[in-house]
Amino acid sequence: MKVSARNIFKGPISAIKTGIVNAEVAVSIGGNDSLVAVVTMESLNALELKTGKDVVALVKAPWVMLMSEGSDIRLSARNSLTGTVKSVEVGTVNAEVSISLPGGSEVASVVTKEAAAELGLRPGVPVTAVIKASNVILGVPA
Amino acid sequence: MKVSARNIFKGPISAIKTGIVNAEVAVSIGGNDSLVAVVTMESLNALELKTGKDVVALVKAPWVMLMSEGSDIRLSARNSLTGTVKSVEVGTVNAEVSISLPGGSEVASVVTKEAAAELGLRPGVPVTAVIKASNVILGVPA
Amino acid sequence: MKVSARNIFKGPISAIKTGIVNAEVAVSIGGNDSLVAVVTMESLNALELKTGKDVVALVKAPWVMLMSEGSDIRLSARNSLTGTVKSVEVGTVNAEVSISLPGGSEVASVVTKEAAAELGLRPGVPVTAVIKASNVILGVPA
Structure with a gap:
């Protein structure tokens, strides 16, 4: 994968809060910093996101x-x-x-x-x- | 506060419509114009947003x-x-x-x-x- | 209408999935491609969006x-x-x-x-x- 997004953070998911339509996913990105993403529940399931799983977080x-x-x-x-x-x-x-x-x-x-x-x-x-x-x-x- | 956002509108909240996850907040920005923002209910509560309260609305x-x-x-x-x-x-x-x-x-x-x-x-x-x-x-x- | 958005796709709505606050609207944009938009239920109703209806999808x-x-x-x-x-x-x-x-x-x-x-x-x-x-x-x- 090569992406145009200049911000590519890698780290494990530290927390997931699910709603009916959307979920909030917190990713540990090093130091004491974390990044919260809102994704649809559909994406949460399709990508099999779970606490501890390593993900990339992309931000243009x-x-x-x-x-x-x-x-x-x-x-x-x-x-x-x-x-x-x-x-x-x-x-x-x-x-x-x-x-x-x-x-x-x-x-x-x-x-x-x-x-x-x-x-x-x-x-x-x-x-x-x-x-x-x-x-x-x-x-x-x- | 100094922000890179070129659009900094100031004004009172004219209306709030709450949902389960998100809320719509309307801000009077002068003239007859208003700006609607969608924020999470969590932010609505954390920032203690109420009708009549003065806020800033930032848009890049x-x-x-x-x-x-x-x-x-x-x-x-x-x-x-x-x-x-x-x-x-x-x-x-x-x-x-x-x-x-x-x-x-x-x-x-x-x-x-x-x-x-x-x-x-x-x-x-x-x-x-x-x-x-x-x-x-x-x-x-x- | 003239818009600054460089991406103006035209096509019929191929599917709508409604939620409580938001709806997902899929638009056929030619070839086998489609574009999914998330809009509020309020916009869905105000614009009278229905499967088969021609719309424009704008993306900056x-x-x-x-x-x-x-x-x-x-x-x-x-x-x-x-x-x-x-x-x-x-x-x-x-x-x-x-x-x-x-x-x-x-x-x-x-x-x-x-x-x-x-x-x-x-x-x-x-x-x-x-x-x-x-x-x-x-x-x-x-």
């Missing part, structure tokens, strides 16, 4: 919102991964930002050039990557 | 679809904000479009350069920003 | 993930459309990729420049477009 870079100085706000998005900026590549409209997490993994985000400037994103700056659980795609070996 | 610019001459179609997306193009910044692949809403707020969208050309987007042109309710992140003071 | 290009050599993985995302790369336009940060499907339609995706290079995307290369059902917007004539 434009689906990652960045936040700094976030101590004064609480968000409805389920995933907040705090780390430091590793690199910023600036284009005409967009910028791609790489973030190092304490556990060793990295998060990639595409934001507007303007946003990167406003948040003062440059290597070493602390930043939080916010990801909606519904924007995480899970995969298992075929 | 690539999550905003633009439409013109839309009078002949009805969409499944819950949010349609009609205004006029304020500015267009064109890159190699993408273009960032700012739209002024009648109520005074602005909406930012990133579309392909090709799309901006096809829709004839330039300052003063009427355009509708379409946003799926599941792509709206709500925030409250910590 | 940044919502399309690309995958190659995908035979070793199964994903939670409901839609996988396999075709061949038709063209790649590369910017500073992003690249826009057009994919021809066997049934004659095309899929557009915006990925990072880096992803396009890693996947070796160039005209003629086989590739799969992965689209989450929750990222498909349905439309009907007004």
Whole structure:
């Protein structure tokens, strides 16, 4: 498998909460970080997802919102991964930002050039990557 | 809080419709416009969302679809904000479009350069920003 | 209607599965391909969606993930459309990729420049477009 998604996290499922239509699946991605995905019950069953099973969690870079100085706000998005900026590549409209997490993994985000400037994103700056659980795609070996 | 999301709407919650897993939250964003967000019941409770409470509604610019001459179609997306193009910044692949809403707020969208050309987007042109309710992140003071 | 979404599929609804809050709607988009959309029951009723009814299915290009050599993985995302790369336009940060499907339609995706290079995307290369059902917007004539 090769995917365009810049974020490919690997790890075991740490928890599953099932509903009628959807399920919430938490994946341990290293360090103390975990990523929650919302998938349909149909996918949960088709992929035979179970606690302890190793999965990949895929997130496209434009689906990652960045936040700094976030101590004064609480968000409805389920995933907040705090780390430091590793690199910023600036284009005409967009910028791609790489973030190092304490556990060793990295998060990639595409934001507007303007946003990167406003948040003062440059290597070493602390930043939080916010990801909606519904924007995480899970995969298992075929 | 500083966020990369180009769309930060502030206003009071005007209505909440609860389900078993998800809730729909309508936020008044000025003028006669409102924005509907779908959040989990868990987030609704954790953020103590109630009618009348002031919240911020965050939407990344690539999550905003633009439409013109839309009078002949009805969409499944819950949010349609009609205004006029304020500015267009064109890159190699993408273009960032700012739209002024009648109520005074602005909406930012990133579309392909090709799309901006096809829709004839330039300052003063009427355009509708379409946003799926599941792509709206709500925030409250910590 | 003119929309910024680069993916506009037209076809009849082939199946509807209803839940309490959401419904899954499958649309035949030509060839043997179909696209599944998740919409709220409210939208299903408001748009009077029924099997056989012609609809448009809209997907923004940044919502399309690309995958190659995908035979070793199964994903939670409901839609996988396999075709061949038709063209790649590369910017500073992003690249826009057009994919021809066997049934004659095309899929557009915006990925990072880096992803396009890693996947070796160039005209003629086989590739799969992965689209989450929750990222498909349905439309009907007004």
